[in-house]
Amino acid sequence: MRVGAAALAVTLLLAACGDAAPSTPPPAVLVVAGRQVDFVAELSAGFVEGVRRVPGVGHRAVGPDIVDNASELRTIQDYLSGERGSITLFTFAPELFADSLGRAATAGTPVVALHSVPAAGSGVPLYIGNDNRALGGELGRTMAGRWPVDAEGLVVIGSPYPGVIVLDERVAGLREAIQRLRPGVTVIGPFDTKQAPGANKQAWRVLQEANPDALAFIGVGGADAHSLALLRDPTTTRVDGGFGTDPYALEMTAAGDMVLLSTEPYLQGLLAGAIQARCAKEGRDLPTGWLPAPGVLIDQARAPGVIDRQKNAEARQAWFAPLAEEILGDLDDRLRPLDDAR
Known part of the structure; x- marks a missing residue:
């Protein structure tokens, strides 16, 4: 029930995106460095869940298994022309990607930067990450x-x-x-x-x-x-x-x-996947700015609950559903200038 409520919240993103929908939306693509890194796996799992909540949009995750910035840079070259829809990018080396992302922006490819602040000159309209x-x-x-x-x-x-x-x-x-x-x-x-x-x-x-x-x-x-x-x-x-x-x-x-x-990487991925998929389905522009993603302090009292939520995908989905609903339903008020991202 809580997951269904969060799925409903994704429909509120219409106001955050801008023009008419294509007949067949392109898949939402996540490009990452080091898919075997634990928190990158959390980003990816959340991204898949976010896209899944938007019926009719597929998803794809690409990138090297181990952290390899050069390999990730080669991978992203196939997604710069605008012909394959928008992409979400997580990288450990945003400066290395500035030129490629700038070319993507020139070609009309919408890009969401995830977890790492995009470098100057990247032309990235939307960043999702912590303060x-x-x-x-x-x-x-x-x-x-x-x-x-x-x-x-x-x-x-x-x-x-x-x-x-x-x-x-x-x-x-x-x-x-x-x-x-x-x-x-x-x-x-x-x-x-x-x-x-x-x-x-x-x-x-x-x-x-x-x-x-x-x-x-x-x-x-x-x-x-x-x-x-x-x-x-x-x-x-x-x-x-x-x-x-x-x-x-x-x-x-x-x-x-x-x-x-x-830093709640699962939630960050979920937000990116939901926003990217919704905008792809509706044929609309990505929202612009920095969407701060909340973190959570884990002390002795909170640790047992977090341990329980991390046990399986269903537990994580239920845990994050209310917060995802809240953020996605209040997107415009939560966005901050991209220059403020840190």
């Missing part, structure tokens, strides 16, 4: 609340992709919140923790060995939370922080040993 500085600040405030007001010591921050805007914004939000609330605490980093699972875990092991008395280790990428959870042992007493819904990290959070901030 990453705000999410970093929320996690930072929660972490700071775990320490005494007069706490002193180190907090170590790591990032698998230093220089990527969305991750750097999370770092900025974390640093500002912690330093404002706990001025005696020194925040160091972000250190490059690498994306590959083995390299990421080793990077965090080295950081922990070098800073054995740190108040906390906080990672801003999904791989970081996984590694930080695996590196804990029965003698570890600190509370670490991370982003995402990694199963091991969720278990640690349920035990009170970690705090997580989920």
Whole structure:
């Protein structure tokens, strides 16, 4: 019933899109980097669900299995001419795609940028993603609340992709919140923790060995939370922080040993799929601007509910249905200028 309500909300997108419908809408296409990356799989699953709610529109997901920016760039070349409809793009390297997306815009191909802020010159009309500085600040405030007001010591921050805007914004939000609330605490980093699972875990092991008395280790990428959870042992007493819904990290959070901030990639994909499919079916322009996607703080109290929702597709659909309905039914009021995206 809740899923049906969210499906109904998609029909409200008519006001967000603009002219007459084609007889046979092209499929909604999602282009991603690294389909085997957990949160990318969540983006993809949500995208499929969003498109599915618009009858008569098919979907396709393309991109390399492992993170390979060059391979993703080659893949997107087949979708730039406008002949295959609109596309949604998630990439770890938006600057690399600026020229290609600019050509797509010139050719009339509508593009939705997903999760990563599009680079200047891309010509992308719509971006769906978090306010990453705000999410970093929320996690930072929660972490700071775990320490005494007069706490002193180190907090170590790591990032698998230093220089990527969305991750750097999370770092900025974390640093500002912690330093404002706990001025005696020194925040160091972000250190490059690498994306590959083995390299990421080793990077965090080295950081922990070098800073054995740190108040906390906080990672801003999904791989970081996984590694930080695996590196804990029965003698570890600190509370670490991370982003995402990694199963091991969720278990640690349920035990009170970690705090997580989920960027809700499933919801982001769902919103992109629903908007793209609706506009394709109606033959209308994409809405313009930045659609901020909410995240959720996961502490010990919330962890069991999130663990339950992550068990299967049906549970996720039911969980996100009311929020999807709310956002899609109020799209115009939620859109912000694309230049504000961070």
